[in-house]
Amino acid sequence: MxxxxxxxxxxxxxxxxxxxxxxxxxxxxxxxxxxxxxxxxxxxxxxxxxxxxxxxxxxxxxxxxxxxxxxxxxxxxxxxxxxxxxxxxxxxxxxxxxxxxxxxxxxxxxxxxxxxxxxxxxxxxxxxxxxxxxxxxxxxxxxxxxxxxxxxxxxxxxxxxxxxxxxxxxxxxxxxxxxxxxxxxxxxxxxxxxxxxxxxxxxxxxxxxxxxxxxxxxxxxxxxxxxxxxxxxxxxxxxxxxxxxxxxxxxxxxxxxxxxxxxxxxxxxxxxxxxxxxxxxxxxxxxxxxxxxxARRTTGGRVPPPPARPLPPVVRRFGPVVVVGLAAAVPAVVGTKLPIYAGGAAYVVLFASLALLVRTSGQASLCHAGFAAVGASSFSHFTHGAGLPWALGLILAGLVAVPVGALVAIPAIRLSGIYLALGTFGFGVLLQQLVYRTHFMFGRSGPLPVPRPAGLDGDVAFYYVILTIAVLTCLVIAVLTRQRLGRLLHALADSPLALGAQGVDVNVTRVLVFCISAFFAAIAGALLAALSGSVDVAPFDPFQSLLYLVVLAVAGSGQLRAPVVAAALLAVVPAYIAGSDTLATYEPVVFGLSAVAIALAEGSRGELSALVRRGAERGRARIARGPAAARLERAT
Amino acid sequence: MTSGLAVESLTVRYGGLVAVDDVSLEAPTGRITGLIGPNGAGKTTLFNASNGLVRPASGRVRLDGRDITRLPLARRAQLGLGRSFQRIELFNSLSVRQNVELGREGVLAGSMPWRQLFSRRSEQRTVAAAADEALVVCGLETFADRPAGALSTGNRRLVELARILAGGFHMLLLDEPSSGLDDRESERFGAILTHVVREREIGILLVEHHMELVLSVCHYLYVLDFGKLLFEGTPQDAVRSEVVRAAYLGTAA
The missing domain is CATH 1.10.3470 (ABC transporter involved in vitamin B12 uptake, BtuC)
Incomplete structure (x- = not known):
């Protein structure tokens, strides 16, 4: 007592x-x-x-x-x-x-x-x-x-x-x-x-x-x-x-x-x-x-997102080829800045995986830094720790993140919109607070060493390795979104209710897309870690997830175009601006304000299109009532 | 055992409120069954309980004799139960054709992850054929490439119907499909319903306020009031019934 x-x-x-x-x-x-x-x-x-x-x-x-x-x-x-x-x-x-x-x-x-x-x-x-x-x-x-x-x-x-x-x-x-x-x-x-x-x-x-x-x-x-x-x-x-x-x-x-x-x-x-x-x-x-x-709040009264502005057919067909060609020529041009481009290529993988979730299926994920951290740390364990071959280690690192993605998808099943964003962000913070420092991930004994592939460890060779993986990722995601999954995801973004009523188990769809996204985000994390040679918790702060989402929003539309632009904005462009140290402090401000501006522009566009639609309906009603009524209305 | 939907002693409660009170009804295939009643009578709740959006307090829902009371939404759809919504639910950023295609694509995708990822070539043909047919039946060919979000209410109702028809369901729950349509449009809508029921031997359970439409297409009527079943019988009997007049037709006229 x-x-x-x-x-x-x-x-x-x-x-x-x-x-x-x-x-x-x-x-x-x-x-x-x-x-x-x-x-x-x-x-x-x-x-x-x-x-x-x-x-x-x-x-x-x-x-x-x-x-x-x-x-x-x-x-x-x-x-x-x-x-x-x-x-x-x-x-x-x-x-x-x-x-x-x-x-x-x-x-x-x-x-x-x-x-x-x-x-x-x-x-x-x-x-x-x-x-x-x-x-x-x-x-x-x-x-x-x-x-x-x-x-x-x-x-x-x-x-x-x-x-x-x-x-x-x-x-x-x-x-x-x-x-x-x-x-x-x-x-x-x-x-x-x-x-x-x-x-x-x-x-x-x-x-x-x-x-x-x-x-x-x-x-x-x-x-x-x-x-x-x-x-x-x-x-x-x-x-x-x-x-x-x-x-x-x-x-x-x-x-x-x-x-x-x-x-x-x-x-x-x-x-x-x-x-x-x-x-x-x-x-x-x-x-x-x-x-x-x-409970999910219905999204009544909201305008659908603008359809991605289609590019001219020539650009659409040859654009990707030109971009890949230019990227392949980068080592001959940029000299010592090459590692920056290698990082950019790795970020393309990250942003492509994020775009799959956010853009295609309309679900905000705020724990992408967590997925990347899982990939980076387990990649070190597989290669440096267990001595597995580099490529095998990379794929395994991606696979480790798959169940993590499924776990994050659990809030996605019950929640949508704002609560989903909070839930995923919360998961990212939980991961950082409770798991980052355990020996499953980064441990406490300083940065983890992360190797590059044997024989391809020079800056130029490794750049091409990352570029190849980035191109492969984009191809896989392009195929997936053009296949049935892509159609289901677009439909899911518009009306999960209607999709379910058509016989699709939308929870399976949600888990599926989170798993795929987590897989590629983990690969991106592993690549970024291998690029710098060692990895610690610092780059995977949960706040980074917020920055990723915002930068992707600023990068414009397009399933694959936006990730490429986003990677360039985040990783490459700052290296070319004089006094980039001061720039680095203002970077979040610039991206943050741009994101606000873009959202506002979209909101105003919504106002406009709603007006146009109302006008059209009124016109239609007038025509339905016959010419005399329409004349009468015009006269008054 | 008849094929079609059967609701047996269904009760749905929201907190203390009884929204549907011990209701039994049958909507067999091959005919259009009407479900009418004043606002708040529990019609949409009955629909929601029938297709899995609301869990009933007691009672059963059967589809073709099979107990589906506890099955989730998607599973019921896979068994052939299609549904339209009072507040039209379309995929607004997709084209009309894509919307209608998703009707069949959804049933094919179902619940297995692998099936949701890819479609077989033969399935792609099935999807295209089902969509083509549904677009023709609903007279939407000319709108096929327009974004569904940009259409008028009347056409949006038709797109929703076309999507359900493409799904190949044999039992349809239609929730006030004519609300927002003018007389000409709802007449056309009724003609389409009569046509598909005759051609495909499917069943429809129709919630509707537009009495002309109800009386002209329905073979059998149920009347709900305050969650209770008030009347069942042919539309002609319903019009003659004093109870129905008092509760519903009287106030509507």
């Missing part, structure tokens, strides 16, 4: 820590869910907004010397008041595009905001000004910091306030209505645009506030703060992405669970990743316990 009491007492400080951070997670998650429910757009950049706010506060408070209450108010107000109308302008266009494009756009926003912060303040984490008193008071059994009490209290009060606002104020009630039927809200004299703008402002304000409140405990750490969105959707999952009080409770649970895990982690290496992977554990648990709550 006494030992139990002592144990509980030893846990108390962690409980306090957990409640404090959990309260912030809960508040952020409520903001996220509120905007999502009201505007229909899931903001992946929610955490990036928190990052931006934390740095802005730092600038105003520590550098400009403003008193902290003013700095805090200014930072939150600036972000909410400027960001709200901006996000409504963006969001209103995004509602018309397919969910996959929505995901790309807000991820682009995430990359851009984080990129700007890193470009201005640098990538190194900095200490955050401790703006609250750090004196402690003694509560029964535990010392609690005044700052902790204030942070917990502020977040809790705001959470309650948010709930009351949503439940009883006129604007809050309109928010509930606007999701179901924006036109109806308009009829009752409330502008749907205004309601959504307010929702964005509230959401952004919670994110900004959370960033500043979290700052003192985590420091100015851009990637970490940006991942706050991950904590937020872990908490949101507990509330089924719907119930605000449950979402807040989810935040508290998440904070406490992570803090208590923190206590037990030291000394258990394999537990190290547990705290940061908890949000996904929550999400996965929700998927298993109550899949109905995360």
């Amino acid at each position: 006494r030992t139990l009491r002592r144990r509980v007492r030893a846990l108390l400080p962690y409980l306090v820590l957990g409640l404090v951070s959990g309260s912030i997670y809960g508040l952020t998650a409520m903001g996220l869910v509120l905007t999502y429910k009201t505007t229909g757009v899931f903001n992946f950049a929610h955490g990036a907004v928190a990052t931006g706010a934390a740095y802005l506060f730092y600038e105003l408070d520590a550098k400009r010397g403003l008193p902290w209450p003013i700095a805090l108010a200014l930072a939150v107000a600036l972000i909410a008041l400027l960001g709200g109308p901006l996000m409504e302008a963006i969001g209103s266009r995004l509602r018309r595009v397919p969910v996959a494009t929505q995901v790309v756009a807000t991820i682009g926003l995430l990359l851009a905001i984080q990129g700007i912060v890193v470009a201005i303040f640098g990538a190194v984490a900095m200490p955050f000004p401790a703006f609250l008193s750090s004196r402690t008071v003694r509560l029964p059994g535990v010392f609690v910091g005044i700052d902790q009490i204030v942070v917990f209290g502020v977040a809790a009060v705001l959470a309650v306030g948010l709930f009351v606002f949503f439940r009883s104020s006129r604007t809050g009630l309109s928010m509930q209505a606007v999701v179901d039927n924006p036109d109806l809200v308009g009829l009752r004299g409330t502008s749907a645009v205004r309601v959504r703008t307010v929702a964005w402002m509230v959401g952004l304000a919670t994110a900004a506030l959370s960033g500043v409140l979290l700052g003192p405990s985590v420091g100015l750490n851009a990637p970490f703060l940006t991942l706050l969105v991950v904590q937020a959707f872990g908490a949101a999952a507990v509330g089924g992405f719907a119930s605000l009080p449950l979402v807040y409770v989810g935040g508290l649970l998440l904070g406490v669970a992570a803090a208590i895990a923190q206590k037990y982690v030291p000394g258990h290496q394999f537990l190290e990743g547990v705290p940061s992977s908890l949000p996904f554990a929550f999400l996965l648990a929700m998927m298993l316990i109550a899949p109905g709550r995360l």
Whole structure:
């Protein structure tokens, strides 16, 4: 009994820590869910907004010397008041595009905001000004910091306030209505645009506030703060992405669970990743316990994606030949830059596999870096470790990723759209946190050596090896998409329901395409590893998956053209721009903003084509009613 | 044992609400069976339970005498149960011909991964032939190469019907196929239905609000109200029935 009491007492400080951070997670998650429910757009950049706010506060408070209450108010107000109308302008266009494009756009926003912060303040984490008193008071059994009490209290009060606002104020009630039927809200004299703008402002304000409140405990750490969105959707999952009080409770649970895990982690290496992977554990648990709550949202009212603009027949027939011919001539021209092109060829494999999922079947996958990591590490084990022949090792490395792909496809069976994107991203993070460092993958004893094929290990020879594999990959994918699978995938992207009603087991299709995609992504990972000679975890950060998706979106249309362009954009072009070191910092900003711009253009196009279609239907109806009616209508 | 669809004492609940309450009906092949009733009577729910989108609380669904109550959507389609949707479900980015081809392609692809990857040459011929025939039956030849998303509602309904006809199903569930069509279009739609039932000996279970269409094509009628079966009989009897008038025809007229 006494030992139990002592144990509980030893846990108390962690409980306090957990409640404090959990309260912030809960508040952020409520903001996220509120905007999502009201505007229909899931903001992946929610955490990036928190990052931006934390740095802005730092600038105003520590550098400009403003008193902290003013700095805090200014930072939150600036972000909410400027960001709200901006996000409504963006969001209103995004509602018309397919969910996959929505995901790309807000991820682009995430990359851009984080990129700007890193470009201005640098990538190194900095200490955050401790703006609250750090004196402690003694509560029964535990010392609690005044700052902790204030942070917990502020977040809790705001959470309650948010709930009351949503439940009883006129604007809050309109928010509930606007999701179901924006036109109806308009009829009752409330502008749907205004309601959504307010929702964005509230959401952004919670994110900004959370960033500043979290700052003192985590420091100015851009990637970490940006991942706050991950904590937020872990908490949101507990509330089924719907119930605000449950979402807040989810935040508290998440904070406490992570803090208590923190206590037990030291000394258990394999537990190290547990705290940061908890949000996904929550999400996965929700998927298993109550899949109905995360049911697929229908994509009604969305315009179909634009059909790929067909190229002139000459280009279509000879284009690939010319591209391959040029690629074959590269070693004679580029000199010492050859390894860059070799990397580009490997990225073609990666992007082709990603395009198969995202473009053809309309499913957003955000764990491609994970597939590549599986390929790279197991390739090292097969060749360097087990001494298998190079080519055999490569194929085996691809095959190892196949069951991993099937595993990721499980969320794809139950979820679609935004939840699928979250689920796959979550899987990528879980993989990084829990498996990357085990001896199955990279282990802990430094980079893994990765050989090149014997006799073909010169830069030129190895370039041709990679190029050959890239061409083969493209051929295989071209054949697959022209065969039955390709037709099924296109149909799947449009209407899984209709496809199922025609007798196709669409779950088999989904698993199949994830397996094929994972196979090629793993091959790409292995090739990139062999190119650099050794491999470690750094290149396979889950954030890379976000960048891949965004770059592919920027690269335009075409089953194989887009992967080639994307590989060139990511791997080759930067090497030719002067001062590419500074460029590297702005790269995510450029890609991110381009992705947003492209999604917006598509949204506006949707507006146009919807107008044209309505006009045509009206015209048709007029003709059906006869010439006299049409004349009459024209006259009035 | 008759071939066709039979629903036996089917009950579907949504939470506390009973959407379909102990309903039994039969829709044999070779005739068009109508299922009518006011909005919210449970017609679409009955369809969803019949083809596997909703799990019933109790009761059975049989296709050609075989119990299919627990089979998934795709499996029921493979056994010959086709379905159209109240909110038209087309592959909007594909052409009309590709949509219709997918009708047969889907049945052939089925559930096996290998079958979903590749098609045999003979299958490709089957698919093309089935699509050609369905396009002709529905009078869509001239639209074959247009994107399905760009057509008028009337033609989109026809594309959905053509896709199901190409699938070679012998039992069709059609959910308000004439909604959004003008009188001329729904007359044409009815003619196509009568034609295919006669030619192919298939069965149709038709949910429909357009009474003229129902009375002119259906051989037998079931009337649902508040989830309960209110009436069954020939269309002529239905028109004469006081109960049906009160519940449905009265309010519709």
